Amino acid sequence: MDEYETLKWGEVMSDHLQYLEEKRKIDSYFEKGYQIVSIFENLSGTFVDFVTSNDSGEREIVQLQLLTAESRKYIASKLIIN
Amino acid sequence: MADLRISFAGIKSPNPFWLASAPPTNSGYQVQRAFEAGWGGAVWKTLGEPIINTTSRFAALSFNGQRVAGFNNIELITDRPLEVNLKEIYETKKRFPNHAIIASLMVEPKQEKWHEIVKRVEDVGVDGLELNFGCPHGMAERGMGAASGQVPELVEKQTYWVKEVAKTPVIVKLTPNITDITITAEAAVQGGADAISMINTINSLMGVDLDTWNTIPHVAGKGAHGGYCGPAVKPIALNMVGECARNPLIDVPISGIGGISNWQDAVEFILMGATGVQVCTAAMHHGFSIVEDMLDGLNNYLDSKGIASIMDIVGKAVPKYSDWGDLDLNYKVVARINNDVCINCNKCHISCEDTSHQCIDMLKNENGEPYLKVREEDCVGCNLCAIVCPVEGAINMVELKQPLPKMTWNERQSNIARFKIDKVAK
Ligand SMILES: Cc1cc2nc3c(=O)[nH]c(=O)nc-3n(C[C@H](O)[C@H](O)[C@H](O)COP(=O)(O)O)c2cc1C
Ligand code: SF4
Ligand code: SF4
Numbered sequence: 001m002d003e004y005e006t007l008k009w010g011e012v013m014s015d016h017l018q019y020l021e022e023k024r025k026i027d028s029y030f031e032k033g034y035q036i037v038s039i040f041e042n043l044s045g046t047f048v049d050f051v052t053s054n055d056s057g058e059r060e061i062v063q064l065q066l067l068t069a070e071s072r073k074y075i076a077s078k079l080i081i082n
Numbered sequence: 083m084a085d086l087r088i089s090f091a092g093i094k095s096p097n098p099f100w101l102a103s104a105p106p107t108n109s110g111y112q113v114q115r116a117f118e119a120g121w122g123g124a125v126w127k128t129l130g131e132p133i134i135n136t137t138s139r140f141a142a143l144s145f146n147g148q149r150v151a152g153f154n155n156i157e158l159i160t161d162r163p164l165e166v167n168l169k170e171i172y173e174t175k176k177r178f179p180n181h182a183i184i185a186s187l188m189v190e191p192k193q194e195k196w197h198e199i200v201k202r203v204e205d206v207g208v209d210g211l212e213l214n215f216g217c218p219h220g221m222a223e224r225g226m227g228a229a230s231g232q233v234p235e236l237v238e239k240q241t242y243w244v245k246e247v248a249k250t251p252v253i254v255k256l257t258p259n260i261t262d263i264t265i266t267a268e269a270a271v272q273g274g275a276d277a278i279s280m281i282n283t284i285n286s287l288m289g290v291d292l293d294t295w296n297t298i299p300h301v302a303g304k305g306a307h308g309g310y311c312g313p314a315v316k317p318i319a320l321n322m323v324g325e326c327a328r329n330p331l332i333d334v335p336i337s338g339i340g341g342i343s344n345w346q347d348a349v350e351f352i353l354m355g356a357t358g359v360q361v362c363t364a365a366m367h368h369g370f371s372i373v374e375d376m377l378d379g380l381n382n383y384l385d386s387k388g389i390a391s392i393m394d395i396v397g398k399a400v401p402k403y404s405d406w407g408d409l410d411l412n413y414k415v416v417a418r419i420n421n422d423v424c425i426n427c428n429k430c431h432i433s434c435e436d437t438s439h440q441c442i443d444m445l446k447n448e449n450g451e452p453y454l455k456v457r458e459e460d461c462v463g464c465n466l467c468a469i470v471c472p473v474e475g476a477i478n479m480v481e482l483k484q485p486l487p488k489m490t491w492n493e494r495q496s497n498i499a500r501f502k503i504d505k506v507a508k
Contacts (some may be wrong), residue, residue: 016459036214041499073411076494077486079501 022071023066026078034062046072049068066082084384084443086377088122089181089253090357091277091335094208095182096391097122098348099373100349102339102360103186106370108160112172114177119370120377123182125360128159129167129203130188130212130226138299141288143314152295152314153363154198156299156306158220159188164202172206188214188221188324191230196243210250216257218309228282228412234269241273251276253337256451259285263322263324267332279337283309312363316341320354324403327355345379352392353399391454407492415463415479417456423476426452430467438466458482470478
């Protein structure tokens, strides 16, 4: 795993701010051309693996852990839209 | 003037309001007075081998000044010989040929017992039969009522025995004292039932006296579980009616019973799939004359909606009753406080702060006066504040249009299934 990105509970004040932060990350990966390769869910939330290829053709994977219910909805809604 | 007549499994009635099988339908005197008052039908107090009742029999729950919010009884079926009841049914039917008289029946789960009673009651001209598979106390200990109504095979078999000889429509009255009422409803349909009715009373113990430690009610210092009914059970009954109405295997009319106290309750049951309703507790609380308001209210409601016949609204809300997995997760409502109406009692703040999502702020305006405001971005739209608010219209739940498309839980799961891998988070 190249990057393990997670947000710590309590780092931000409210669920809503937490959601905005998670949404910002989701949107930014999509903007940078990342695609979802896998989603898995467990007691700790939803884990989304994004993948992109860099200039030299190497695959780069980042994993985002979604903690809020709103972003767990958002990620799945994005799958409908995209 | 809307047409309030119903045809319930072929049973005709001048309106959808029937008295349920219970003390209000104990005798010809009572049923005839009820018909004079305006009731469209009556399900006679359950006939069977005459029983012996205890004193006392009833207890009720008063809640915050509302008398009889819930009602409990340990009464059994009729304590009068069959011949006496049959004579009075005959006389009542003769006087009121256009009203519906249904004989409620309960005998031991034996074919010959059912055959015998069905023939005898049909001979006096009843319009239909209701099989009481629901009484939760007393009779159940003798293998009847809820005891046989909780076993799908017995429901099916007994319904079948009745249908072998019955010439009039057979309604099976179901017990709510079961995990999934659609199972016994299906069994009744399998047995050939022409209709089902629900609910009978719910197992209950009304209370314990803090001084004597006696149960409420008690009989010489001892108690036994009873059956609960009245306004408190309405949501339970309405769900059971709805669950049966939307089940394609239960394709017979439903008579709705349980906590119906006014025309609005009746309309809710009818919208949720009932073709008519039965009432017991409200009549015991207020007398037969409550049917006048029910008839007026129902008539005005239909007229105001431009609906010609009550039969036109039967089941109209059923398609809206769905499964949780089919609800739109991207639909969003939030609470909004109308400060012009709010009396600043802070109940909403306390409930949200202590038991919901801490998003009602107590603020001060430029004059230093307190006011409350919902932080809508943090509000999960749970409705709690609006529920506890004592002032009508002070909190409105408003829909916020969402940029995201409709997505149910089931749709979400199938969407992400494409990307799901069987993996454990590190
Ligand atoms: C005192 C009492 C006696 C009852 N007896 C019978 C009965 O003999 N047969 C029957 O099918 N249901 C009986 N019931 C149940 C009612 O018919 C009805 O199903 C139940 O009370 C729910 O309606 P409600 O909330 O309008 O009271 C009785 C209910 C009460 C309160
Ligand atoms: S709807 Fe629920 S979360 Fe929103 S303000 Fe009211 S109590 Fe709080
Ligand atoms: S509960 Fe209702 S009346 Fe009381 S402060 Fe809240 S909005 Fe105002």
